[in-house]
Amino acid sequence: MEGLRGLLVDLAVIAIFIGGIAQFRTPAGARKGNLTAALAFAIALALLFYRNTIGHMWIVVTAFIVGGGLGYIVSARIGMTRIPALVAFQNGAGGGAACLVSFVELTRGGTDFLAAREVFGYVGLVVGGATLAGSIVAGGKLAGWLRQRPVTLPGHNVALFAFLAAVTTLAILSGGVRDGVGAALTAGIAVAALFLGALFAVRIGGADMPVLISFLNTCSGLAAAFVGVAVGNQMLIAAGAMVGSSGLILTLVMARAMNRRAGSILAGSRLLDASASELDTEVEAPFLADAAVSEASRPSSSPVASADPPVLRARRALARAASVVIVPGYGMAVAQAQRDVAALAAELEKAGKLVRFAVHPVAGRMPGHMHVLLAEAEVDYDKLFEMEAINDDFASTDVALVVGACDVVNPAAMNVENTPISGMPILRVYEAATVIVCNLDDKPGYSGVPNPLYDDPRTIMLLGDAKDTVRELSAGQD
Amino acid sequence: MGEIGLMLSIFAVTSAVSYLLIxxxxxxxxxxxxxxxxAISAVTILGALLIFSHEPSSLGSLPSPSVAEAVLGGLAITLAAFNLFxxxxxxxxxxxxxxx
Structure with missing residues (x-):
C-alpha cells in the first residue's frame, strides 16, 4: 500500500509538470508554465528529502550551490545572441549528469540490479555520454570557439560504427560484473560514448545546427528517462519523456522547414553536390561579430544600374513605402544588428508605415532564435509573423528588407530543380515591389546555391556589416 | 517485470501527452x-541525490558511497543544478x- 501511495504522489507531481507544458501557448502562459514546472521541481526535491536520508550533505549542498549559482548567473547575464550556445551546453549538462548517475549505479557494489534495468542503465550511460560530447561540440560551434563548417573525417561512418560496436561489446562484457574490472569496462563505455557523440556532432554545421541542437535536446531527455528506469524513479522517466518528445517535435519541425529528412541531416549528408569551394563561401565570421571582417568587406559603392549609390536608392524606396516587411536571418545575429533593426523599424513606424517582421522557421541557428533576438531588442511581439501568416502579403508589400538572410529567401528553392534547397519553403520576398538586402556579401548562403534575387533589378544590395548598413538606412529616415 | 512494465507505461503515456501538447x-x-x-531534464538531480542515500531505496539497501562515487555524484549534482537554475x-x- 505504501508503494501505491508513493506512486500516486509521483504521478501527481508528474501531472503538475505536464500542466506547466500545457501552458506553453502564449508568452504569458509560458511564463506561468515555467513557474508551474519549477514548483513541481521543488515538490519533487522536497519529496526526495522526505523519503530518503541523504548523507554527505556538505558535498550535496556545495555541488548544488556551485552548479545552481553558476547556472543562475550565466542565465541572468547572457545576451540573446548567445542563447543557442547556452542551450547547447544545457543539453550537454543534462546528458553529462545522466551519464554520471548511470556510471555510479552500474558500478557501485551491493546493488542488486534486475537485468532489464541494467540494460537501461547502460543505454542511459551511452546516450548521456554521447549527448555531453556532442553538445560540447555543438555549443563550441555556436559560441564561435570552433568553426561552424561541418567536418567529415576519412572513414567517418566506419569510425562511428566502430565506436558503437565497442560500446555494445563492452556493455555485454561488463554486464553483471561488479568489481574493479566491471568498473574499468564501464568507464571504457563512457569514453567510447564521448567519442561517439563528438564524431556525430562534428560533421553537422551551419544552417543545419537547429536540427542538431533539437536532436541533442531529445537525447538529453531520453538519457534522463533511461537512467530513471535504471534507478526506478518515475519522475525521472516522465520528465525525460517530456523532454524527449519536445526535442523530437523540434527536430522534425526544423527538418520539415528545410524540406529535408531529419535522418539524412543527422547522418551528415552535406547538402551539397556542389563543389567544396562553394561550401567554403559560407560566412565564417565568429559568433560575435568582429569589426575587422565588416571593414574588409564593405564595398558599399558597387556600381549598379542606377547612377545613385544603393544607399540613397534604398532610403528613397523606404521613404516612399507604405508597407515594409523585415526578414531577419542568422547574419543579423552575427552582426548583432537586432537593436539597429528594431530602431529602424520604430522610425519607419513613426513615419506612418506598416512595419512587420517575417521569420522563417529555420532562420538562425536554433528554433525560435530570431524571435528571442528581436524580443530582446524590444520589438513588439505582435509584429513578428511566421512564414505561413505573412507569405501571401509580400505581393502587396512595397519594400521587403532582408537583413542577413539568404537561403530562406532564395527563389531558386522554388524554381530550380536539383539544388540542395529545392522544395524548401521560402519567404517570397521577391514578390515585393522593392527588395533591400543588407547582407555581408552577395555570395550564396550556407546551401551554396546562388541567389537570383540579388541580380533582380528590383533588388538593392547594401553589402557590409548589417549593423552599419541598417544604421545608414536609418540615418536617412528623418 | 511488472515494475518495468509500469515504468515503460509511464514513459509511453507521458511521451504521447507531451507530444500532443508541445x-x-x-x-x-x-x-x-x-x-x-x-530545466525539466535536470530531474536527473534526483538520481544524483539518491547516490548519497543511506536508507533502503527501491534499489535495495545501499552502502554509503565511496569517495569516487561521492565525487561523481557531486559532479552530477553540479551539472543538473546548472540546468535546473x-x-x-x-x-x-x-x-x-x-x-x-
Missing part, C-alpha cells in the same frame, strides 16, 4: 521551450521579454 507550441516560443525542457531562470527572462 505540437501546439507556436514557433516563437521554441527557444524558451528548449531552455524550459532543459539556469534553465528556469533564462526561460523566465525570455518569456518576460516576449510579454511586452
Amino acid at each position: 505540437s501546439r507550441v507556436p514557433q516563437r516560443l521554441h527557444t524558451p521551450l528548449m531552455s524550459f525542457t532543459n 539556469g534553465g528556469f531562470a533564462v526561460t523566465d527572462r525570455m518569456t518576460e521579454m516576449f510579454k511586452r
